[in-house]
Amino acid sequence: MPATPAALFLPSGRERRHALLRIARDVADDLATDAIVRDQAGKPPVDETARLREAGLLAALTPPLPGGGADWRTGCAVIREVASADSSLGEMLARHYTHAWSGRFYASRLSAPVLEEEAACEQWLWAGTVRAPGSTHDTGGPDLTLTPLDTGYVLHGRRPVDTAVTVADQFLVDAVCAVTGDVLVVRIPADAEGVIAEPSSDRLGQRVAGAGAVVMDGVVVTPQQVLGHRPQDEESTxxxxxxxxxxxxxxxxxxxxxxxxxxxxxxxxxxxxxxxxxxxxxxxxxxxxxxxxxxxxxxxxxxxxxxxxxxxxxxxxxxxxxxxxxxxxxxxxxxxxxxxxxxxxxxxxxxxxxxxxxxxxxxxxxxxxxxxxxxxxxxxxxxxxxxxxxxxxxxxxxxx
Missing domain, CATH: 1.20.140.10 (Butyryl-CoA Dehydrogenase, subunit A, domain 3)
Incomplete structure (x- = not known):
């Protein structure tokens, strides 16, 4: 695993912001050199993900941590800079960065820092989809279902994914418990048994974003992988x-x-x-x-x-x-x-x-x-x- 650039862990938030924006500009310049060729090829973003990881952007685009992470304004500035050179990778970083906040959105205040520190240390690339409470997809029945075990759950179903379906390290999804009807937000390691990535092809645009679908065929979900409950409606959020x-x-x-x-x-x-x-x-x-x-x-x-x-x-x-x-x-x-x-x-x-x-x-x-x-x-x-x-x-x- 490549080491994250030390500049991204400077003690001063202002210094970290400047360092991160400089790295983002360098990455954007690099991506711009072959953007047309990569767009025409429309291949899964394997090489592109390696570039982002080597630059330290995956580890840096996490919520603010002691001596690391990025505040919302800085994170969005990085996303915008990369998107100016390659919109597909801008979207991939946008979804990665937002999913990285999910520990704070859905988990307890105590467990979120542990998850964020692990994600930054391992340089996870996040992907997936968590539906909004009361979204139109809820009315058509769950596409992902959790069946309780003695400890944890088994996850079945299929979920469309907008980015990084074949290169993500962690998928973040919401799924309905078949017994209680609760909607839970869970993280699924991409290399877990039963996880099948289905990349899409022939997209009009965002061809290098890595869109597709992920199939969960009897994936075991441990209690530690359950971030928390996704509210059923806006009033209970x-x-x-x-x-x-x-x-x-x-x-x-x-x-x-x-x-x-x-x-x-x-x-x-x-x-x-x-x-x-x-x-x-x-x-x-x-x-x-x-x-x-x-x-x-x-x-x-x-x-x-x-x-x-x-x-x-x-x-x-x-x-x-x-x-x-x-x-x-x-x-x-x-x-x-x-x-x-x-x-x-x-x-x-x-x-x-x-x-x-x-x-x-x-x-x-x-x-x-x-x-x-x-x-x-x-x-x-x-x-x-x-x-x-x-x-x-x-x-x-x-x-x-």
């Missing part, structure tokens, strides 16, 4: 647990924002290299277009940063989180999703019209895939409901 679903959606906003920023920067660089001699200022239409696109990117960034600040404060509050705060954070996340979706789709579409270059279409395909299952109308209604009525309901029921 503890304030801090209520942050789990919007946290993932916000991390994915940073992926979308990074995708838009990467597309705009690459189009600019390609255009500058291929443009006929003469100062760019001579082309007033081009300046107008780039001014509009840069403004759209900065507007989205401002909304996302506001939501990120709110999420950072809420996560820092821990058990002291005000019961009303998750709804306010959720509303900001929904606004960030709405603005980022529009900006990412608009920018990645327009750059194709500005620059005719091989591989530039990957940004558009990735943006479409990232935003395909997030209907804007639903989010806008939920935002309006929160603004007018202040209701403590989830802002977006679409799966992240």
């Amino acid at each position: 503890a304030p801090f647990t209520a942050l789990a679903e919007p946290a993932l959606r916000l991390a994915l906003c940073h992926v979308g924002l990074g995708t838009a920023e990467g597309a705009l920067a690459e189009a600019r660089d390609l255009g500058m290299n291929s443009r006929t001699p003469g100062p760019p200022g001579d082309d007033s239409d081009l300046l107008l277009t780039y001014g509009e696109l840069a403004s759209a990117s900065q507007t989205a960034a401002a909304v996302v940063e506001r939501a990120t600040d709110a999420m950072t404060l809420a996560l820092s509050a821990g058990a002291e989180l005000d019961p009303e705060e998750p709804a306010a954070v959720d509303a900001l996340v929904a606004m960030a999703e709405t603005v980022t979706t529009r900006a990412a789709l608009h920018i990645t579409t327009r750059v194709l019209e500005l620059t005719d270059a091989p591989g530039l279409d990957r940004f558009w395909r990735n943006a479409r895939t990232l935003t395909a299952h997030h209907p804007a109308a639903h989010r806008l209604r939920a935002i309006g409901d929160h603004y007018l009525n202040g209701r403590r309901q989830a802002m977006a029921k679409a799966d992240a």
Whole structure:
């Protein structure tokens, strides 16, 4: 197992942030060199995962620990930086980082640090899906079922996974107990007996994210692998647990924002290299277009940063989180999703019209895939409901 860079365990939080962002930029530069080739190949991210692990990003993207980990703002900055070069790996890190917080979202306050320290030490890559309480998938019956044993459970079923299905070290899933009906959040080692990874193929975008499904064929789950209960509905959800679903959606906003920023920067660089001699200022239409696109990117960034600040404060509050705060954070996340979706789709579409270059279409395909299952109308209604009525309901029921 490669050693984690010592720079990521500096005593000062500010020093760690600067070191982590420098590493993220280096990783992004490395990924950008062969991004087009890897996107066209669409292979499972085996080599890419090795790059991330060697750089120490898997160990660093854990909740803040004494002398290590990353606060929410820093973690999202890393995700956005990597996504600007490779949106697929940005999504993989976004889901990994959010799942790494699950010990705090679902487990006891005492057991969460033990799990986080082990995850950082072993450099686990997290993958999986934990459904939001009251999600539409719950009404169709459980896809994963736990059958109690004398100690622990046996897990059966199949669950779609958006990233790292063949390269993950740990899968995080929710499953229904066949006897009690309780929904439990469990972690499953990827090398456990009965775990079968089924990679998908021929995706439109996010082709290197490693999406697919994981089959649990009689997998034994020990009591130590049960993080805790996933609430059945929003009303029974503890304030801090209520942050789990919007946290993932916000991390994915940073992926979308990074995708838009990467597309705009690459189009600019390609255009500058291929443009006929003469100062760019001579082309007033081009300046107008780039001014509009840069403004759209900065507007989205401002909304996302506001939501990120709110999420950072809420996560820092821990058990002291005000019961009303998750709804306010959720509303900001929904606004960030709405603005980022529009900006990412608009920018990645327009750059194709500005620059005719091989591989530039990957940004558009990735943006479409990232935003395909997030209907804007639903989010806008939920935002309006929160603004007018202040209701403590989830802002977006679409799966992240």
